Amino acid sequence: MALLELRNISKIYHLGGEEIRALDDVSLDIGEGEFISIIGPSGSGKSTLMHIVGCLDTPSKGTVRLDGVEAQNASQTQLAHLRNKKIGFVFQFFNLLPKLNVVQNVELPMIYAGLSAKERRERALKALEAVEMGNRLKNRPSQLSGGQQQRVAIARALVNDPKIILADEPTGNLDTHTGEVILALFRRLSAEGRTVILVTHNPEIAAVTPRRIEIRNGKIADKVDERLAGLDRTKPGSPAPISVA
Amino acid sequence: MNLFNTIAVGLKEIWAHKFRSVLTMLGIILGVASLVGMSAIIKGMENGMKEAMVAMGGVDKVLLQSQPVPPWQDHLADQAPGRTMVDVIALKESAPLIRVVSPEMSLGEAVVSRGEKSTVPSEVVGCWPAVLEMNLHVLEHGRFFTDLDEKSASSVCVIGTGIRDELFGNPEDIGHEIIPLGEQIMIEGQPFTIIGMFQHYMGEEEAKQRLVAKQLKEQQEKEGGPKRQRGWGRRGGWAFWRKNNTVYLPLNTAYLKFRAAGDKDGIVDQRLTDIDLKVADFSRLEEAIQQAKNVLMITHRGIEDFTFQTQENQIESIDKQIKNARLSGGLIAAISLLVGGIGIMNIMLASINERVREIGICKAIGATGPDIFIQILVESIVISVLGALAGLVASELLVSLLANISPTQNTPVITRTAELIALAFSIGVGVVAGLIPAIKAARLSPIQALRYE
Numbered sequence: 001m002a003l004l005e006l007r008n009i010s011k012i013y014h015l016g017g018e019e020i021r022a023l024d025d026v027s028l029d030i031g032e033g034e035f036i037s038i039i040g041p042s043g044s045g046k047s048t049l050m051h052i053v054g055c056l057d058t059p060s061k062g063t064v065r066l067d068g069v070e071a072q073n074a075s076q077t078q079l080a081h082l083r084n085k086k087i088g089f090v091f092q093f094f095n096l097l098p099k100l101n102v103v104q105n106v107e108l109p110m111i112y113a114g115l116s117a118k119e120r121r122e123r124a125l126k127a128l129e130a131v132e133m134g135n136r137l138k139n140r141p142s143q144l145s146g147g148q149q150q151r152v153a154i155a156r157a158l159v160n161d162p163k164i165i166l167a168d169e170p171t172g173n174l175d176t177h178t179g180e181v182i183l184a185l186f187r188r189l190s191a192e193g194r195t196v197i198l199v200t201h202n203p204e205i206a207a208v209t210p211r212r213i214e215i216r217n218g219k220i221a222d223k224v225d226e227r228l229a230g231l232d233r234t235k236p237g238s239p240a241p242i243s244v245a
Numbered sequence: 246m247n248l249f250n251t252i253a254v255g256l257k258e259i260w261a262h263k264f265r266s267v268l269t270m271l272g273i274i275l276g277v278a279s280l281v282g283m284s285a286i287i288k289g290m291e292n293g294m295k296e297a298m299v300a301m302g303g304v305d306k307v308l309l310q311s312q313p314v315p316p317w318q319d320h321l322a323d324q325a326p327g328r329t330m331v332d333v334i335a336l337k338e339s340a341p342l343i344r345v346v347s348p349e350m351s352l353g354e355a356v357v358s359r360g361e362k363s364t365v366p367s368e369v370v371g372c373w374p375a376v377l378e379m380n381l382h383v384l385e386h387g388r389f390f391t392d393l394d395e396k397s398a399s400s401v402c403v404i405g406t407g408i409r410d411e412l413f414g415n416p417e418d419i420g421h422e423i424i425p426l427g428e429q430i431m432i433e434g435q436p437f438t439i440i441g442m443f444q445h446y447m448g449e450e451e452a453k454q455r456l457v458a459k460q461l462k463e464q465q466e467k468e469g470g471p472k473r474q475r476g477w478g479r480r481g482g483w484a485f486w487r488k489n490n491t492v493y494l495p496l497n498t499a500y501l502k503f504r505a506a507g508d509k510d511g512i513v514d515q516r517l518t519d520i521d522l523k524v525a526d527f528s529r530l531e532e533a534i535q536q537a538k539n540v541l542m543i544t545h546r547g548i549e550d551f552t553f554q555t556q557e558n559q560i561e562s563i564d565k566q567i568k569n570a571r572l573s574g575g576l577i578a579a580i581s582l583l584v585g586g587i588g589i590m591n592i593m594l595a596s597i598n599e600r601v602r603e604i605g606i607c608k609a610i611g612a613t614g615p616d617i618f619i620q621i622l623v624e625s626i627v628i629s630v631l632g633a634l635a636g637l638v639a640s641e642l643l644v645s646l647l648a649n650i651s652p653t654q655n656t657p658v659i660t661r662t663a664e665l666i667a668l669a670f671s672i673g674v675g676v677v678a679g680l681i682p683a684i685k686a687a688r689l690s691p692i693q694a695l696r697y698e
Contacts, residue, residue, distance in 0.1 A: 056609060056691050077613045084611020095606045095695070099261055111250055112611040156610065 002029035003163055003195055004053060009062035011048050011218075022048040023059070024218040030197065032163070035190035037198040037206040040215035047168075049215060050199045054089060054166045055082040067163050084112050088157025092169035094149040096141040096156070102128065103137045106156045113160055127155040131185065147178035154185060165189060165196045171205060183208055248623075255624040259631070262596070269592045270632035272585025273674065277636025277667045280578030282643045284663035287570045293655035294563045296448050297484035298556060302380050305527045307534065308554040309520040309541075315549055325550035327516035335544045336522070342533035345523035347372060347379040350499045352433065357408060357492055359430045364411035367490040369432060370518075371499020379521045380488070387426045387441030390495045398497040402432065403441035407489035417458070432492065435502055446485045449656060522553075530555065579670070585632065586674035593625050593682035604686055605694025618687035625679025626672060633671035637664055 011023040022045045030036060030053075040046040051057040052064060055071055058079070064071040067086055074082065083089075096105045106124040115123070128134045131151040141149050150170060157165055167186065171179030183205060190196045198209060206212050214221040259266045298304070309332075314322045333348045355369040374389050376382070384403065394401055409425055416422040428439050447455070505513055524533040534553050541551055597604065604617055612620075644657045 051692055054609075056695075077615065080608060080611055080613040080616075083609060089609050091609075091695070095602075095609070097603055097606060099257065108607070109610040112607070112613070112616060160611070 003032040004030040005065040007063045009059045012060040021218050033193050035196050035209045036211040037209040038213050039206045044215045045218040046215045055079045086163045088162040088165045090153050090157050090167035090170045092172040094153045101138050102152050109160045127159040131155045146174050168199045251623045255627045269588050272588040273629050273632025274636040276582030276585045277633050278639040278643050280667045281640035281663050283574035285644045285657035285659045288658040289655035291567045300484040304556045305523050307522040310552050312552045321548050325548045328520050329515045331544050335540050339540045340536045342536045343522050344525040345375050345378050347375040347521045348517045349519040351518040355433045357432050359412040362412050366492045367487040369492040371494045371496040383444045384441050385444035386424045394495045395497050398501045400437045401440045402437040403493045405443050405489040405491040406445040446488045586678040590678035597682050597686045601694050601697040605691050608691035614687040618683045621683035621686045622679040626675040629671045629675025633668050
């Protein structure tokens with residue numbers, strides 16, 4: 001049984017009487033420990049799929065099974081618990097709370113999980129050490145560089161020990177070098193056995209992952225567009241793939 | 246997420262917007278201060294009124310008053326005996342529920358004089374020593390009448406300090422207190438020897454006036470400025486003024502010296518001007534009055550030319566006034582608290598609009614709707630509670646300010662009840678004001694909240 005099973009997922013919006021199928025009968029399995037990227041142009045339904053995978057939203061049709069839990073009919077509160085326990089989010093704009101310092105930001109998911117102050121602090125420190133941010137505990141996010149902020153965000157995503165790390169354009173707001181560092185971090189997490197899903201429209205990043213899924217017009221494309229997936233190395237002018245160290 | 250954490254986060258949020266939070270709290274601060282202050286002023290008023298009532302003889306005093314005979318006894322009106330010593334003795338002998346009977350024979354507008362000076366006391370009354378207990382008098386100097394004075398109808402009198410002030414001089418003006426024991430004064434042209442003087446009665450209000458005047462005088466003496474005229478305001482203090490301007494004579498003396506000559510074809514008027522009673526047990530007031538009535542129906546041969554008036558009526562009217570004052574004051578304060586609450590709601594709505602993205606992040610990492618709801622609600626309650634606590638401090642300041650500005654008025658008294666009510670009301674206002682913003686925040690969709698710029 002896969003860690004994440006999507007079966008015949010549809011997400012239908014109604015806009016002014018018009019029916020918009022953001023996702024149309026999508027089925028997808030993601031196994032434990034997979035390192036996978038979801039790619040697709042804007043408006044393809046990529047974000048919608050990410051929201052459903054991330055338990056931020058429920059599908060109109062179909063079933064979602066996350067780590068054995070049926071999520072398609074979950075209430076908002078149940079979804080919140082699923083997000084808290086099973087999923088670690090990493091966002092393009094980091095999304096750290098500006099009023100909290102680094103440790104407090106990392107502790108936040110554990111507050112919602114109801115952990116004791118002592119345990120929160122211990123685990124937050126461990127997570128921050130893992131992303132090499134153990135020396136900036138009392139800094140505010142505004143005092144950190146983008147890459148540092150993203151590392152704190154990754155620590156926050158890791159701290160409740162989730163099954164899935166779901167990263168939405170995690171390098172979209174970083175320069176190339178910092179982006180590489182962050183990607184290397186994801187690779188390491190994957191190597192440690194975590195399931196990592198990268199959502200991106202950047203082929204270079206997609207090229208890093210062993211498995212790629214392309215969404216086009218609300219469906220999973222049969223064949224991954226090689227150019228989009230960063231696999232076509234023959235065409236001149238195409239960006240060089242990031243070397244997988 | 247436990248409550249302690251939630252409160253801590255709420256406090257942090259408030260601290261992050263100090264100025265805005267203080268402005269928001271101001272509504273609650275003013276509301277609480279006005280509620281507590283208002284109730285303190287009303288309590289002061291109540292105390293003043295009750296004090297005056299006690300000065301008039303306390304709650305267990307019952308006045309036996311004459312009244313025209315009822316219509317069905319009209320034909321007996323001529324035979325109505327009025328209140329006489331017969332009634333007094335009968336009540337003393339036969340009404341055990343009546344503890345004290347005090348007969349009084351008033352001389353009406355009698356003039357009391359000494360040399361050039363003269364005055365019209367509030368009352369010149371022939372009475373028994375029972376009057377001391379009846380009217381709660383305290384004899385400070387000399388002695389009261391004895392049975393011997395009564396028997397021999399001696400020309401002696403006991404005066405209040407007001408009479409002394411008029412005839413001998415006011416200690417404030419002459420600088421030392423005169424105790425005129427043994428001095429002779431003329432009552433309606435007849436010589437009387439002063440054998441006793443009561444203490445000076447004053448309310449809390451006058452006591453303070455005196456203190457202020459004394460300080461003022463010392464200050465003036467230091468500065469050597471012109472002496473200014475001072476007068477005791479008599480408003481509210483009339484009960485004390487009246488009590489201080491009393492002249493008491495033995496009952497028999499009053500009867501023999503001023504009544505015995507007779508005025509109705511040479512027949513002596515036997516009637517007393519007042520009979521005051523005190524009941525033995527206040528909880529059995531009704532019974533006592535009924536008993537006294539039964540006795541009097543016999544001595545009056547069934548002619549009902551008398552009635553009883555209790556201080557309960559007085560208490561009722563005081564209570565009614567206080568209740569009205571409380572109601573109107575409370576209403577005004579409640580409205581200002583309500584306005585404060587609207588201020589909180591306004592600021593909470595603005596605050597969650599600012600924090601949509603933040604709320605979205607919290608939801609994405611696992612905050613449930615109830616988590617957010619409680620967070621916002623607690624923030625609102627924390628604002629209102631802090632406001633209420635500041636309001637309580639402000640009300641203390643307000644009341645002491647009031648007492649300083651106008652020390653001669655009845656002192657406002659802050660009551661714990663008023664403080665608790667204000668606190669509870671503020672918390673209630675905080676909850677209600679936070680409800681709508683909290684529901685709004687809790688219902689935010691995490692996806693839209695995350696996209697919000």
